[in-house]
Structures are given as C-alpha cells and as structure tokens.
Amino acid sequence: MSKSKPTLPRGTRDFGPEVSAKRTYIIDKIKQNFIKYGFSQLETPSMENLSVLTGKYGDEGDQLLYKILNSGDYLSKTNPSDYELGSKHLTNKIADKGLRYDLTVPFARYVVMNQHEISFPFKRFQIQPVWRADRPQKGRYREFYQCDADIIGSRGIWNEAELTLLFNDVFNDLGLEDYVIKINHREILFMLAEYVELKDQAVAFCAEIDKLDKIGEERVIENVLVLGGDNVKMREVMELLTSNSREHLIEKVSAIDPGNKGVKEIIQYFEALDQFADKNLKIELDLSLARGLSYYTGMIYEVKPTSVQMGSICGGGRYDNLTGVFGLQGISGIGISFGLDRIYDVMEELDLFPEEITQRLEVLIVHFSESNLLHSQTVVMKLREAGIKADLYPESDKIKKQFNYADKIQTPFTLIIGDDEVKTGKFMLKDMKSGNQKPMTLDEIIREFKG
RNA sequence: GUGAUUGUAGUUCAGUUGGUUAGAACGCCUGAUUGUGGUUCAGGAGGUCGCCGGUUCGAAUCCGGUCUUUCACCCCA
Structure with a gap:
C-alpha cells in the first residue's frame, strides 16, 4: 500500500x-x-x-x-x-x-x-x-x-x-457593472473580406482581424497584406475596425454594400433595442470582433470585463x-x-x-451540560421549524470550545442554554459581534429573526 | 502541441560558496480561565525539503527526468 x-x-x-x-x-x-x-x-x-x-x-x-x-x-x-x-x-x-x-x-x-x-x-x-x-x-x-x-x-x-x-x-x-457587450455580424466581416479582395480567404481574414487588440493595427495590416489583401482598401477597413461610433460604422458599411444582410440585421437590432434606452445597455458595435467558432453565420456576441x-x-x-x-x-x-x-x-x-451568501447559520446553540443539551434539542428544532438557519453544538464540550467553534464558523448569534435558562424559559441570545446578550423567550427570539 | 516558470510545516514564505539537529510568521492543540468566544501570556504538536535517479566524503542547495503551479503562444468560457 x-x-x-x-x-x-x-x-x-x-x-x-x-x-x-x-x-x-x-x-x-x-x-x-x-x-x-x-x-x-x-x-x-x-x-x-x-x-x-x-x-x-x-x-x-x-x-x-x-x-x-x-x-x-x-x-x-x-x-x-x-x-x-x-x-x-x-x-x-x-x-x-x-x-x-x-x-x-x-x-x-x-x-x-x-x-x-x-x-x-x-x-x-x-x-x-x-x-x-x-x-x-x-x-x-x-x-x-x-x-x-x-x-x-x-x-x-x-x-x-x-x-x-x-x-x-x-x-x-x-x-x-464593468463590462461591455461587443457585437458584430459575420456577413459584415465577409463583406469586408471581399472588399479587401480576400473573398476566398474570409476565414483567415477574420482570424487576423480578431487579433487586433493583441498585436496592434500595423501588424494586422501586415498580416492581411501577406494574405494578399489590397493595401489601400485594408487601411480604409482598419479605420472602421478601430471606430466605435455606431452611426459612423453603419453609414460606412452601408456605402460599401447597401444590400448586405448583416448591415440590415444590425440596423433592425438597434431599432429594437433603442426602445429600451432607459436600460443603458452597454453595447458596442465592434467590427474587429470575429470569434473562432466556425458555425456562426450571423450576429456574434462577446461580453468582456472592462x-x-x-x-x-x-x-x-x-x-x-x-x-x-x-x-x-x-x-x-x-x-x-x-x-x-x-x-x-x-x-x-x-x-x-x-x-x-456564505453564512451557514443565523444562530448556534451552546450549552453547559448533558441535560441542557437534551433540552436544547427541542429548541433547535423549533427554531428550524420557524425557518431560521439554526444549529446545535452536538456534545457537551467545555463552553469555551463551543464558543470557539461559533467564532470559527462566524455565526452572528449564539443562544446560550444552561440550568437557569431551562428553569425560566428565557434563553440568552448573544450577538457575537458586539458581545451583548439578553434573556429572551423562544417566541421573542423567533420574532427577532423573522420579524 | 510550443516556450518559460513554480514546488520547503495546515497556510504564506526564509534558508548564505554544497557542510552539525531545516527556521519564522500566521494557523492548530493545551493551559492561565469549571456560566461566555475574539485580545493577551505560557507551553506543545507539526517537515522523507513534490517524486525518481545522478554527481559528491556530504545535497533543500548542483545535474537529468517526471509530476505539479503559474504565465505566454495557438485556440478558447
């Protein structure tokens, strides 16, 4: 072994x-x-x-x-x-x-x-x-x-x-709040590929475009030229890739091909969303967004943290x-x-x-003796039945150890049960942050948490 | 798949040109404190130095391999 x-x-x-x-x-x-x-x-x-x-x-x-x-x-x-x-x-x-x-x-x-x-x-x-x-x-x-x-x-x-x-x-x-929804359309990318005379290499063109924010404008242009793209037209396209003015982009791409399906859809898309201006949607039309997955054919999205x-x-x-x-x-x-x-x-x-969200309990019951533990069992179940996240320290260890445990798991409240409490029916509810405590009946305690 | 990088106590890390028994802080356990936790003080436990091999009289330290960590490329959430 x-x-x-x-x-x-x-x-x-x-x-x-x-x-x-x-x-x-x-x-x-x-x-x-x-x-x-x-x-x-x-x-x-x-x-x-x-x-x-x-x-x-x-x-x-x-x-x-x-x-x-x-x-x-x-x-x-x-x-x-x-x-x-x-x-x-x-x-x-x-x-x-x-x-x-x-x-x-x-x-x-x-x-x-x-x-x-x-x-x-x-x-x-x-x-x-x-x-x-x-x-x-x-x-x-x-x-x-x-x-x-x-x-x-x-x-x-x-x-x-x-x-x-x-x-x-x-x-x-x-x-x-710190994010931006980037959108683009594959049809527009294909149109741009055709415009720079890389119609047959549209996918390779997209892959280069996608690297823009990583390798910079000049190197993207270089790589596109290596693919055989038109220098002058590519430089025009680069201006579009780096712009983030929606109106400007739509106007420009419409001029290249007024009948392009992607352009039409983007216009329709914004028309729909303009009805929700009050939501302050964080959308950015980014023609350099390409995305790898080959099965996309229309609009593409990406959300990036800013x-x-x-x-x-x-x-x-x-x-x-x-x-x-x-x-x-x-x-x-x-x-x-x-x-x-x-x-x-x-x-x-x-x-x-x-x-x-990481808080396990609202209250932990601690106690002083075996007989107090027995009584505490009915108390913890009543608290749970009232919908309170409650737990009971399950054995009669030293009170110090029980409090230590309450501290470790960061319980906001403890309920202390000893002979006095059992006798009077009033349990000591202790706020672990301030250290304040006061005797309360079970009903009062439930109201404290649920009221 | 390519190129770097990391590994020592539960955790974060020291550890000199290779040289006696590998340290610290925090955490953990016990006590001071038998109806009250956090603070303080005293004491204690805890390590095959990632693993395997090599060099050496001697390796946490040098070399090789391997696994692991982190990062970049490719690609991607």
Missing part, C-alpha cells in the same frame, strides 16, 4: 463550501433570468459518442476532446497494424465515447433526435460542465461550466435583441445550420453562453459577492 498524497488532475478544482455557495449564487441568478425569458431546461449526458463530437470543432477542437477508453478488453478489436498507423487511427479503434466539449453540439443532437416532439421556436437553457484537454492558465480550466441559452427555429432579429437584454438583466442582478484583465466572460451568436451535420437542414438558431468560472473570477476580484 503506497501512501502517496492525493492530487487532482490538472486543470480541475474542488469547490469548497464557500466557493460553492458563491458559484451557486451566480448560477441561481443566471437560471432565474433564463426561466424569466421563457427558456426550459435541458440536461444531456457528460459523455457523447465520439461520432457526435468529432469534426464539429475543427482540427484543433478534435485534439482537445477527452476520449473515453472502451470498457473491457479494448484491444480485442485491434491488430498490430492499427498501432503502426498512429495514435489518431488507434483512438478510433479503442474509444467510441468522449466527454462533451460544449453544450451546443449535444443540444443540436437532442434537437435532431427529438425533432418531431419539439415545437419551434424552441428555447432551451442548459447549465452543465464541459471538458477540454487544453493547457490550463489564467481563467482557463480543463473542466468548467457553461450556462447556455439557445433559441432554435426562428430567424427573427428580436431573438438577437432579446438575448442582449438577457445579458443586461443577469449582470444587473449580479451587481457586475476593469479586470480577463478574456471574454460570455459569447454567442447565430448559426444557420447547426443541425445540418446531423441531417436536419434549414434550422436557424441563436445562442449565448455564460462562462461561470470566469464570471466568478471577475466577481471575486471586484469583491461583488454579498456577505450573507
């Missing part, structure tokens, strides 16, 4: 009581808003067949998929030549399941499998962990939670607008053919995803969690 110290797989974490309470707080706020906006909950298995997952996230994504070794004698269906053909080939022979990489693909699978029962438009939300075999670093884990909401089977631009309002409501509820050094905390966009790979064509959808772990990190850094 080796006695090695236990460890966690890298990139994974335990969530202790305090962290867990804070995470639950965030999840609750997100979930309440999902429900308020009419989404229904879906849960899917942690593992999917690899045939469902592979090829959906690009070559990079396939590398990052966690594969599950087949049960039993997983070598029985292989022969030595499979080994010779390399690990990628061998993987297909010995693993046919993998851990889910995101929530969107499992959702698409679900929609296809249940298409006859679903009434479109279908709004679903899903809050579950996903796994990526990435190398961990700041704000990046191998196991993390996504909180997704998707609207599928509707092309109306109100959906785009509504999800923006949902972002706003969630961050309002969380008390998080006062904390951190990547995006939410992302999303419209996809026209998500279910196409599973044989169901023509279903358009739009979805957003909240990055729970990153939102947590931002809130922690800005100290935005309310104090009471």
Whole structure:
C-alpha cells in the first residue's frame, strides 16, 4: 500500500463550501433570468459518442476532446497494424465515447433526435460542465461550466435583441457593472473580406482581424497584406475596425454594400433595442470582433470585463445550420453562453459577492451540560421549524470550545442554554459581534429573526 | 502541441560558496480561565525539503527526468 498524497488532475478544482455557495449564487441568478425569458431546461449526458463530437470543432477542437477508453478488453478489436498507423487511427479503434466539449453540439443532437416532439421556436437553457484537454492558465480550466441559452427555429432579429437584454438583466442582478457587450455580424466581416479582395480567404481574414487588440493595427495590416489583401482598401477597413461610433460604422458599411444582410440585421437590432434606452445597455458595435467558432453565420456576441484583465466572460451568436451535420437542414438558431468560472473570477476580484451568501447559520446553540443539551434539542428544532438557519453544538464540550467553534464558523448569534435558562424559559441570545446578550423567550427570539 | 516558470510545516514564505539537529510568521492543540468566544501570556504538536535517479566524503542547495503551479503562444468560457 503506497501512501502517496492525493492530487487532482490538472486543470480541475474542488469547490469548497464557500466557493460553492458563491458559484451557486451566480448560477441561481443566471437560471432565474433564463426561466424569466421563457427558456426550459435541458440536461444531456457528460459523455457523447465520439461520432457526435468529432469534426464539429475543427482540427484543433478534435485534439482537445477527452476520449473515453472502451470498457473491457479494448484491444480485442485491434491488430498490430492499427498501432503502426498512429495514435489518431488507434483512438478510433479503442474509444467510441468522449466527454462533451460544449453544450451546443449535444443540444443540436437532442434537437435532431427529438425533432418531431419539439415545437419551434424552441428555447432551451442548459447549465452543465464541459471538458477540454487544453493547457490550463489564467481563467482557463480543463473542466468548467457553461450556462447556455439557445433559441432554435426562428430567424427573427428580436431573438438577437432579446438575448442582449438577457445579458443586461443577469449582470444587473449580479451587481457586475464593468463590462461591455461587443457585437458584430459575420456577413459584415465577409463583406469586408471581399472588399479587401480576400473573398476566398474570409476565414483567415477574420482570424487576423480578431487579433487586433493583441498585436496592434500595423501588424494586422501586415498580416492581411501577406494574405494578399489590397493595401489601400485594408487601411480604409482598419479605420472602421478601430471606430466605435455606431452611426459612423453603419453609414460606412452601408456605402460599401447597401444590400448586405448583416448591415440590415444590425440596423433592425438597434431599432429594437433603442426602445429600451432607459436600460443603458452597454453595447458596442465592434467590427474587429470575429470569434473562432466556425458555425456562426450571423450576429456574434462577446461580453468582456472592462476593469479586470480577463478574456471574454460570455459569447454567442447565430448559426444557420447547426443541425445540418446531423441531417436536419434549414434550422436557424441563436445562442449565448455564460462562462461561470470566469464570471466568478471577475466577481471575486471586484469583491461583488454579498456577505450573507456564505453564512451557514443565523444562530448556534451552546450549552453547559448533558441535560441542557437534551433540552436544547427541542429548541433547535423549533427554531428550524420557524425557518431560521439554526444549529446545535452536538456534545457537551467545555463552553469555551463551543464558543470557539461559533467564532470559527462566524455565526452572528449564539443562544446560550444552561440550568437557569431551562428553569425560566428565557434563553440568552448573544450577538457575537458586539458581545451583548439578553434573556429572551423562544417566541421573542423567533420574532427577532423573522420579524 | 510550443516556450518559460513554480514546488520547503495546515497556510504564506526564509534558508548564505554544497557542510552539525531545516527556521519564522500566521494557523492548530493545551493551559492561565469549571456560566461566555475574539485580545493577551505560557507551553506543545507539526517537515522523507513534490517524486525518481545522478554527481559528491556530504545535497533543500548542483545535474537529468517526471509530476505539479503559474504565465505566454495557438485556440478558447
């Protein structure tokens, strides 16, 4: 028996009581808003067949998929030549399941499998962990939670607008103010690619554009020229990428192609949201926003914290053919995803969690003897029945030890029960912060907490 | 996958050119204090120096490997 110290797989974490309470707080706020906006909950298995997952996230994504070794004698269906053909080939022979990489693909699978029962438009939300075999670093884990909401089977631009309002409501509820919702439209990016004469390399063009805030204007222009882009036109485009005046941008891109679908949709989108000017939505049209996920075809979103050094905390966009790979064509959808772990990190850094969410108890009962303990048992149950978070120190240790415990768990009040209290029916309620205490009847105590 | 970086007590960290028994602070336990916690004082427990190997008379210290931490690139929540 080796006695090695236990460890966690890298990139994974335990969530202790305090962290867990804070995470639950965030999840609750997100979930309440999902429900308020009419989404229904879906849960899917942690593992999917690899045939469902592979090829959906690009070559990079396939590398990052966690594969599950087949049960039993997983070598029985292989022969030595499979080994010779390399690990990628061998993987297909010995693993046919993998851990889910995101929530969107499992959702698409679900929609296809249940298409006859679903009434479109279908709004679903899903809050579950996903796994990526990435190398961990700041704000990046191998196991993390996504909180997704998707609207599928509707092309109306109100959906785009509504999800923006949902972002706003969630961050309002969380008390998080330092963020900006960046939006863009894939059609506009494609139009710009065509304008700089990179129509056939639109994806590569987008990838370069996306690096703007990291590597700067000059290097982006250089890289685009290497791709074969037009120098003069690219410099015109760069002016657009760095502008944040909505009117100016819409005017300019309209001039390039008045019939562009993206431009039309962006105009409709703002028209809808202008009705909610009182909400002071923090939206920014940013033509340099590209986003990697290849399935997006329309509007794309990203929410970025503004006062904390951190990547995006939410992302999303419209996809026209998500279910196409599973044989169901023509279903358009739009979805957003909240990055729970990153939102947590931002809130922690800005100290935005309310104090009471980590408070375990409202009152702890301490006592002086075995017979006092017996009496205390009925008292603690009465307090609980009254809806008070109450606990009883479960053995008659020295009073000092009991108070020490009350201190450690930061109980705001203790209820002291001794022979005098049992005799008079008045228990000593002590405010642990001030040290003040006074004898009160059970009814008075319940009123104190609930009144 | 590429390139750096970290690891010593429960925690945060010292530890000299390689040299007796590896230290501090905080935390923890006991007592001062048998109906009152936080403060104070006294005492105590706690380490295979991440792991494996190498160099050396001798390694926490030097070298190699491995795991781990953190960070950047790629990509992404």
